[in-house]
Amino acid sequence: MEVFAESASAFFIVIGGVFLFTGSWGLAKLPDTMRRLHGPTKATTLGVGSLLIASILYFVLLHEAAGIHEVLITLFLFLTAPVSANMIAKAHIFRNQALRETLPADAGGSGWATLGVPAGSHQPRLSGSLTDE
Amino acid sequence: MIAAACSFTLIAISVSLVLNVYRLIAGPDAPDRILALDTMVINAIGLIVLAGIMFGTTMYFEAALLFAMVGFVSTVAFCKFLLRGNVIE
Numbered sequence: 130m131e132v133f134a135e136s137a138s139a140f141f142i143v144i145g146g147v148f149l150f151t152g153s154w155g156l157a158k159l160p161d162t163m164r165r166l167h168g169p170t171k172a173t174t175l176g177v178g179s180l181l182i183a184s185i186l187y188f189v190l191l192h193e194a195a196g197i198h199e200v201l202i203t204l205f206l207f208l209t210a211p212v213s214a215n216m217i218a219k220a221h222i223f224r225n226q227a228l229r230e231t232l233p234a235d236a237g238g239s240g241w242a243t244l245g246v247p248a249g250s251h252q253p254r255l256s257g258s259l260t261d262e
Numbered sequence: 263m264i265a266a267a268c269s270f271t272l273i274a275i276s277v278s279l280v281l282n283v284y285r286l287i288a289g290p291d292a293p294d295r296i297l298a299l300d301t302m303v304i305n306a307i308g309l310i311v312l313a314g315i316m317f318g319t320t321m322y323f324e325a326a327l328l329f330a331m332v333g334f335v336s337t338v339a340f341c342k343f344l345l346r347g348n349v350i351e
Contacts, residue, residue, distance in 0.1 A: 139267035142315065146271030149308050153278030156301050157285050162293050169297060173304040180311045187315050198323030202330060209334040213300055216341035221293040223345050
């Protein structure tokens with residue numbers, strides 16, 4: 130049992146390290162922002178997820194110290210990683226006029242919801258309400 | 263076996279942080295730099311969890327959780343600033 134727990138933990142630790150490294154390598158290597166988003170958002174959540182599985186196995190099987198913290202970190206990361214990736218993509222679209230002109234028309238006419246106003250008029254407003262995000 | 267795996271992952275995360283610093287400095291636009299910072303936070307969380315396994319203590323998980331929250335909020339705040347020119351409107 131102890132050998133199994135150690136092997137499983139070591140396996141997941143190595144997998145986590147490989148995924149974290151791959152994500153950062155993709156961030157450094159890929160040519161533009163939209164492609165660079167792929168590495169960190171997918172590989173690092175898998176990487177941290179593997180490390181947390183390793184941590185759960187290690188502490189539950191070898192130290193009898195089960196904790197809810199690993200599950201909390203996993204839940205939080207899996208909820209927030211898509212949101213931050215979406216925000217970065219929106220900021221990139223908003224700052225890049227040439228990219229914005231190549232996009233197909235969005236359904237609501239709000240310019241891909243980057244400003245809440247029709248595409249073409251990109252004046253930052255001083256006040257806004259939550260309803261037109 | 264766990265010690266060897268921890269050493270390997272420690273080196274992998276260290277190289278990842280160096281690559282992130284490269285992107286943070288070289289990134290041609292602001293969203294690239296925000297993305298590099300976000301990835302650095304993820305790598306730091308991995309490092310904290312790894313330290314917890316290496317030292318055999320569950321004490322570090324609160325730190326990792328707080329770090330995850332602060333990293334998420336700062337990323338969203340940076341992007342919000344780029345999008346709207348303001349963080350809290």
